[in-house]
Amino acid sequence: MANKMKQINIGLLGAGTVGGGVILVLNQNRDxxxxxxxxxxxxxxxxxxxxxxxxxxxxSLPTTDKIEDIVNDPDISIVVELMGRxxxxxxxxxxxLRGGKNVVTANKDVVAxxxxxxxxxxxxxxxxxxxxAAVAGGIPIIRPLKESLAANRISKIMGIINGxxxxxxxxxxxEHMDFAEVLKEAQDxxxxxxxxxxxxxxxxxxxxxxxxxxxAFNSRVGLDDVYVEGIDKISSRDIEYAxxxxxxxxxxxxxxxxxxxxxxxxxxPTMLRKDHPLxxxxxxxxxxxxxxxxxxxxxxxxxxxxxxxxASAVCGDIIESTRNILAGCTGRVGCTCYEAxxxxxxxxxxxxxxxxxxxxxxxxxxATIASAFGENKVSLKTVVQKRSLGTLAEIxxxxxxxSEFALRKAADALSKLAVVxxxxxxxxxxxxxxx
Amino acid sequence: MANKMKQINIGLLGAGTVGGGVILVLNQNRDxxxxxxxxxxxxxxxxxxxxxxxxxxxxSLPTTDKIEDIVNDPDISIVVELMGRxxxxxxxxxxxLRGGKNVVTANKDVVAxxxxxxxxxxxxxxxxxxxxAAVAGGIPIIRPLKESLAANRISKIMGIINGxxxxxxxxxxxEHMDFAEVLKEAQDxxxxxxxxxxxxxxxxxxxxxxxxxxxAFNSRVGLDDVYVEGIDKISSRDIEYAxxxxxxxxxxxxxxxxxxxxxxxxxxPTMLRKDHPLxxxxxxxxxxxxxxxxxxxxxxxxxxxxxxxxASAVCGDIIESTRNILAGCTGRVGCTCYEAxxxxxxxxxxxxxxxxxxxxxxxxxxATIASAFGENKVSLKTVVQKRSLGTLAEIxxxxxxxSEFALRKAADALSKLAVVxxxxxxxxxxxxxxx
Numbered sequence: 061m062a063n064k065m066k067q068i069n070i071g072l073l074g075a076g077t078v079g080g081g082v083i084l085v086l087n088q089n090r091d092x093x094x095x096x097x098x099x100x101x102x103x104x105x106x107x108x109x110x111x112x113x114x115x116x117x118x119x120s121l122p123t124t125d126k127i128e129d130i131v132n133d134p135d136i137s138i139v140v141e142l143m144g145r146x147x148x149x150x151x152x153x154x155x156x157l158r159g160g161k162n163v164v165t166a167n168k169d170v171v172a173x174x175x176x177x178x179x180x181x182x183x184x185x186x187x188x189x190x191x192x193a194a195v196a197g198g199i200p201i202i203r204p205l206k207e208s209l210a211a212n213r214i215s216k217i218m219g220i221i222n223g224x225x226x227x228x229x230x231x232x233x234x235e236h237m238d239f240a241e242v243l244k245e246a247q248d249x250x251x252x253x254x255x256x257x258x259x260x261x262x263x264x265x266x267x268x269x270x271x272x273x274x275x276a277f278n279s280r281v282g283l284d285d286v287y288v289e290g291i292d293k294i295s296s297r298d299i300e301y302a303x304x305x306x307x308x309x310x311x312x313x314x315x316x317x318x319x320x321x322x323x324x325x326x327x328x329p330t331m332l333r334k335d336h337p338l339x340x341x342x343x344x345x346x347x348x349x350x351x352x353x354x355x356x357x358x359x360x361x362x363x364x365x366x367x368x369x370x371a372s373a374v375c376g377d378i379i380e381s382t383r384n385i386l387a388g389c390t391g392r393v394g395c396t397c398y399e400a401x402x403x404x405x406x407x408x409x410x411x412x413x414x415x416x417x418x419x420x421x422x423x424x425x426x427a428t429i430a431s432a433f434g435e436n437k438v439s440l441k442t443v444v445q446k447r448s449l450g451t452l453a454e455i456x457x458x459x460x461x462x463s464e465f466a467l468r469k470a471a472d473a474l475s476k477l478a479v480v481x482x483x484x485x486x487x488x489x490x491x492x493x494x495x
Numbered sequence: 496m497a498n499k500m501k502q503i504n505i506g507l508l509g510a511g512t513v514g515g516g517v518i519l520v521l522n523q524n525r526d527x528x529x530x531x532x533x534x535x536x537x538x539x540x541x542x543x544x545x546x547x548x549x550x551x552x553x554x555s556l557p558t559t560d561k562i563e564d565i566v567n568d569p570d571i572s573i574v575v576e577l578m579g580r581x582x583x584x585x586x587x588x589x590x591x592l593r594g595g596k597n598v599v600t601a602n603k604d605v606v607a608x609x610x611x612x613x614x615x616x617x618x619x620x621x622x623x624x625x626x627x628a629a630v631a632g633g634i635p636i637i638r639p640l641k642e643s644l645a646a647n648r649i650s651k652i653m654g655i656i657n658g659x660x661x662x663x664x665x666x667x668x669x670e671h672m673d674f675a676e677v678l679k680e681a682q683d684x685x686x687x688x689x690x691x692x693x694x695x696x697x698x699x700x701x702x703x704x705x706x707x708x709x710x711a712f713n714s715r716v717g718l719d720d721v722y723v724e725g726i727d728k729i730s731s732r733d734i735e736y737a738x739x740x741x742x743x744x745x746x747x748x749x750x751x752x753x754x755x756x757x758x759x760x761x762x763x764p765t766m767l768r769k770d771h772p773l774x775x776x777x778x779x780x781x782x783x784x785x786x787x788x789x790x791x792x793x794x795x796x797x798x799x800x801x802x803x804x805x806a807s808a809v810c811g812d813i814i815e816s817t818r819n820i821l822a823g824c825t826g827r828v829g830c831t832c833y834e835a836x837x838x839x840x841x842x843x844x845x846x847x848x849x850x851x852x853x854x855x856x857x858x859x860x861x862a863t864i865a866s867a868f869g870e871n872k873v874s875l876k877t878v879v880q881k882r883s884l885g886t887l888a889e890i891x892x893x894x895x896x897x898s899e900f901a902l903r904k905a906a907d908a909l910s911k912l913a914v915v916x917x918x919x920x921x922x923x924x925x926x927x928x929x930x
Contacts (some may be wrong), residue, residue, distance in 0.1 A: 085789050089648050095833045096645050096713065192643065198790040200635075208627065210531050210636030211810030213524050278531065337796055340775045354520050354803035354810075355633040357780075361772055361794035368789035375646030375789075379832030387822035398530045 066092065068382045069104040071130035071161075073152055074143035075114045075123075078166055078193070079106070081371030082140065082378075083117045093375070097363035097382050105130050107143075109150075131155045135463060138188075140164040140374060150174055157181040157189065160388055164377040166193035166439045172267040172283050175274065179395035186391040188384055190377035195268045196346045198222055198369025199362040200376070205275050205350070206393055212363045214276040218314045219488070221242055221268040223344035223364045224259035225311040227290050229329075230342040233299050251344060261290035262327040269313030272348065277317045279401035281325050287406040289328035296486055298416060301309050301446060301456050305414075307331040308339045309487065322402035324409050331414050331489040387418060407465035412441070412494035414458055417474070418481040421453035424477045429455075432477060436470035438462045439495055453479055461495040473475060498528065501590045503817045504539040506565035506596075508587055509578035510558075513601055513628070514541070516806030517575065518552045525757050528810070540565050541639060542578075542587075545824075566590045573623075573816050575809060576600040576678050585609055592616040592624065597825055599812040601628035601805055607702040607718050610709065614830035621826040623819055630703045631781045632655055633804025634797040635811070640710050640785070641828055647787035649711040653749045653925070656703040658779035658799045659687045659694035659695030660746040664764075665758075665777040668734050668743060674727060676716065686779060696725035697762040707783065714753045714836035716760050722841040724763035733851060733920055736891050740849075742766035743774045758839035759844050766849055766924040776928045823909060842900035847876070847929035849893055852909070853916040855889035860914045864890075867912060868920035871905035873897045876929055885915055896930040 070171050072079055086101060087094065094100050095195045104120055106189065107130055108114050111123040117180055130136060131152070139156035143149045153163050153170065158181060165171065170178070171194045174394045182189035192202045205214075220226050224246060231242045243260070246252035266286040273281040274417040291311050303308050317323050332339050341347040363369035384390040389487025419425050426443065433440055442458040462470075467486070474480050507514055521528065521536060529535050538556055542565055543549050548560040565571060570647050573590035578584045581604050588598050588605065593616060594705045600606065605613070606629045617624035618905060627637045631654065640649075655661050666677045678695070681687035693699045701721040726746050728910040737744050747765040754757045767774050776782040781799025786792055798804035819825040829925070861878065868875055877893040895903075902921070909915050 081502065081789065085646055088788070089646055092648055092713070093646055096831055199793060200639040203643050204635040204639055207815055208638050208811045209807065210814040211520055211528055211807055213527055278527070313703055337775070340772070352807075353523070355807035356798045356801075356804050358634060358797035359795075361792075361796065363791050363793075366791075369791050372646055372787075372790035373646065374641045379645040380642055383827055384824070387824035387827040389819070389822035389827065392818055392824065393820040396531055 066099040066386065067387060068101050068138065069136045070098050070101065070378065071133065071136040071139045072103050072106045073139065073141045073149070075106050075108040075117070075129065076144070077085065078370045078374065079142040079366045080113065080117050081367035082142065082374050083114070083121065085368070085371045085375050093379065093495045097379055098384055099382055101382055102380060104136055105133065106310065123402070127152050127155065131159045131161065136161060137385055138162045138164060138378060140378060142374065146170055146173065146216060153178060154181060157185055157187060158186060160185050162188040162381040162385070164374060164381060166188045166191070166374055168194040168256055168267045168271065172270045175271070176280060178355040180389060183394050188390050189383040190380060192368050192377050193373035195271050196348055197364040197366060198372040199346060199348065199360050199364070200373070201272070201348045201360050201362065202275065205272070206396055209350065209355060209358070212355050214317065214350060214352035215278045216316050217272050217348065218312055218338065219269070219272065219340055219348035220310055220341050221313050221348065221364060222259055222265040222311060222348050223346055224256070226342070226346070227251050227344045229291060229294070229309055230312065232294070232296055239294060239297055247412055251337055262288045265311060265313045265327045267351070269315055269325050269327055272398055273315035273323060276315065276350070277323050277401060278396050279323060279399045280397045281315070281323060281403070285325055285403045287326040287328070287409070289331050293485060294329050295485065299489060301416065302331050302414070305442070305458065306334055307489065308334055310338060312338070314490065323402040324404040325410065326406065329487055331487055333491050358363070367454065372382060379491065408463055410463050410495070412459055412460045412461050412489040412491055413467055414456065414482040416456050418449065418452045418454055418455065418484060420479040421448055421451055428477060428479050429474065432473045433459070433470055436464050436473055438470045449456065458489065458494070501534040501821065503534050503536050503573065504571045504819055505813065506568065506571040506574045507538050507541045508565065508574065508576045508584070510541050510543040511577065511579070512802045513805045513809065514577040515548065516802035517577065517809050518549070520810050522553060522802070528814065532814055534635060534817055534821055536744065536817055539571055540568065542801065552773065562587050566594045566596065569919050571596060571819055573597045573599060573813060575813060576602060577809065581605055581608065588618060589741070592620055592622060594830040595620050595622060595818040597623040597820070599809060599816060600627045601626070601809055603702045603706065607705045608815070610706070611715060611832070614741070617826060622823050623816045625815060628805050628808035628811050630706050631783055632797070632799040632801060633807040634781060634783065634790040634795050634799065635808070636707070636795050637710065638785045638815070639795065640707070641831060644785065644787065644790060644793070647790050649752065649785060649787035649857050651751045651882065652707050652711045652783065653747055654704070654707065654749050654783035655745055655773055655776050655781050656783065656799060657694055657700040657746060658781055659691070661777070661824070662686050662779045662874045663730070664726060664744055664746065667731055671731055671762045672930050673731055674729060695727055700746060700748045700762045704750055704760055704762055707748070708750035709832055711750065711785070712758050712836060713831050714758060715832045716750070716758060716838070720760055720838045721796065722761040726764050728920060729764050730920070733922060735929045736851065737766050737849070740877070740885050740893065741769055742921065742924065743769055745773060747773070749925065752836070757839040759839040761841065761844065764922055766922055768877060768926050796855060843898055845896045845898050845930070847894055847924040847926055848902055849891065849922045849924055851889065851919045853884065853887045853889055853919060854912040855916065856883055856886055863912060863914055867908045868905055871908055872901050873905045888901070893924065893929070
């Protein structure tokens with residue numbers, strides 16, 4: 061290169077799985093990134109607890125164990141936070157923003173909980189605060205929502221945003237495995253942690269749907285605003301019955317906005333029509349589905365986790381910020397939560413439901429059950445008897461759209477009936493033909 | 496609003512289907528767009544052949560029949576070209592760029608053919624030249640490729656990028672309809688034009704894959720570089736046999752890059768494994784699938800045409816340019832074709848193939864046919880006899896990866912064999928397990 065190429069320096073906080081991936085990508089694709097951006101992107105210093113891990117990836121990279129070496133370095137323009145967890149990642153990012161540095165992060169905990177403060181700091185210092193990698197790993201979704209789809213009034217955003225549970229449900233569906241069995245296999249393969257609560261309990265997905273909902277609806281949705289239910293109660297029997305009824309079971313993050321009625325956000329196992337674009341998203345893949353006007357439907361699919369896909373998103377943000385630095389317009393797109401919309405209470409969320417229960421196998425039972433639903437204003441779409449178990453019969457009910465409030469009342473009334481032995485499971489159904 | 500809000504003025508060229516959609520979206524979502532952008536976006540003048548159509552959508556919009564009224568108006572910052580066709584759209588955009596105006600277009604003909612000149616003009620005048628709507632309608636794909644995925648070395652980009660043919664193939668697959676029958680239905684529904692050549696012949700898709708390949712591989716791929724084959728030879732019999740073998744038939748645009756071997760781009764009916772993410776993209780929906788490092792696989796799905804989805808993409812670009820104007824960084828991301836990579840000649844493109852043929856139904860025929868393939872270095876994966884037709888048998892052959900050159904030689908040799916009555920169809924197969 062004859063011309064002197066500009067150089068943009070990065071400070072990297074953390075060199076674990078994703079941090080290591082970023083080091084690899086910036087090295088392996090250096091030629092191509094330099095040409096596309098018109099500047100060299102160089103990691104100047106790495107904050108690392110294990111400097112030997114950094115040296116193993118790139119022996120020439122200087123490391124430090126002091127955050128000041130990075131946030132006080134005037135040559136560093138972009139601080140990339142990949143340490144994970146809330147603290148001290150939050151404080152380090154705040155220090156970087158206060159120092160006038162652009163910040164890129166993959167930290168969904170911090171973004172979901174402290175997005176507001178960080179955006180305000182970024183705006184005050186006219187710098188970028190970017191977090192594409194915090195949701196759905198390698199899949200471009202944050203920037204497409206904020207930019208490409210910026211003219212849309214979004215009514216629904218819904219996604220398979222946890223790879224571990226999607227892998228587990230796919231196995232349960234395709235190989236008829238049980239929950240406990242498939243959890244063990246996922247743990248053995250490294251897809252699930254030894255304490256799987258964050259994934260299996262839906263809490264990881266909750267952080268992501270909170271972030272997506274905030275962007276889609278321009279109103280901050282906090283973690284506490286998200287109703288959460290995990291997949292641990294899903295049995296292979298539910299999956300089998302879902303299949304027979306034309307559905308698959310997926311753990312979905314679902315956020316909706318009804319004009320004048322506020323915003324709702326929830327994570328729970330969901331029966332989804334087999335012809336829905338999300339229904340064929342299997343294994344560890346993620347996808348985010350959007351409905352809005354004028355775009356209609358759109359979906360974004362890819363790998364939601366893993367070293368390299370996540371590094372793709374982080375490096376995309378680094379390139380974005382670099383282009384903004386070169387063009388003198390950092391902070392070009394900031395926070396878009398300009399409203400404070402009311403949250404719809406979970407009891408008022410309306411959704412069709414699947415109810416599996418054991419009832420006495422005798423004449424007149426169906427009428428008794430149908431009356432209990434009817435008295436509680438729950439309309440039924442389908443009632444099917446699935447199995448006979450001695451004196452009991454297993455039946456499955458699909459309702460039309462019903463509020464959580466009415467559903468709980470109906471379930472309560474049903475369980476008090478002498479003919480109902482047990483309500484085995486209740487799963488929400490996402491099916492626009494039943495709403 | 497107490498503060499005086501900035502106003503960004505647009506000149507709109509064309510108020511047909513998409514232009515009308517843009518007028519509707521900017522009006523219907525005005526509140527939300529103004530808040531998200533921090534400025535009011537106002538159509539100042541519309542170049543329209545039928546001013547009454549503009550008035551029917553918005554009586555307050557001034558119209559003109561002189562391009563000078565728009566490109567010479569110093570208050571207009573963004574010119575939005577939605578006239579379609581090559582001329583005079585090209586000349587109008589050139590005039591706008593020369594006048595220092597940002598340009599947004601949905602015109603795939605002009606972008607595929609004159610992208611280079613237009614980008615050079617935009618760069619010389621430090622303005623934006625944006626064309627998200629030129630490929631795959633409402634689906635965000637151009638900006639995600641240039642920005643979100645900018646750190647990726649892309650090896651393959653492949654898409655269902657023509658809604659008409661996807662609708663037709665879906666109908667043929669699901670309802671076992673014939674090509675002629677389904678074409679008529681598509682024409683009756685307004686999905687296909689009275690002269691359907693551009694869609695059915697693959698030429699519309701060719702323009703789009705040329706644009707996508709140019710961006711993905713940073714090297715300009717022209718229309719003449721794309722090998723094109725339409726869907727008119729696909730019979731319901733081929734679709735049925737594909738199904739039995741685990742495939743669906745889709746019209747795909749496929750562009751690949753092999754390091755050191757150049758770039759290839761083609762449009763043809765393709766047999767795709769049923770578990771591929773593109774395989775379940777049906778009806779008029781479009782999707783673009785990308786493979787690259789580090790992202791792995793990603794797919795973008797949505798409506799590829801129609802007034803409102805296309806207006807979504809156009810308005811997204813208008814918002815992008817408005818934000819650039821406000822931040823003083825128009826032209827921030829320009830042309831990324833910084834290389835001139837060689838094109839792989841079509842004869843050297845390697846792909847597995849499906850061959851359906853009629854042969855004499857007698858002993859020893861399979862050996863004769865297998866020898867003809869072998870002598871021409873074509874390896875076979877599967878040979879199946881499908882039907883008996885008097886003295887003839889219909890057989891289907893699936894090959895491993897074979898160059899177009901070797902395939903043509905083999906087909907030539909086969910058709911000269913006395914035992915081969917006819918080669919009925921040859922369809923390329925996209926299946927990484929056979930490459």
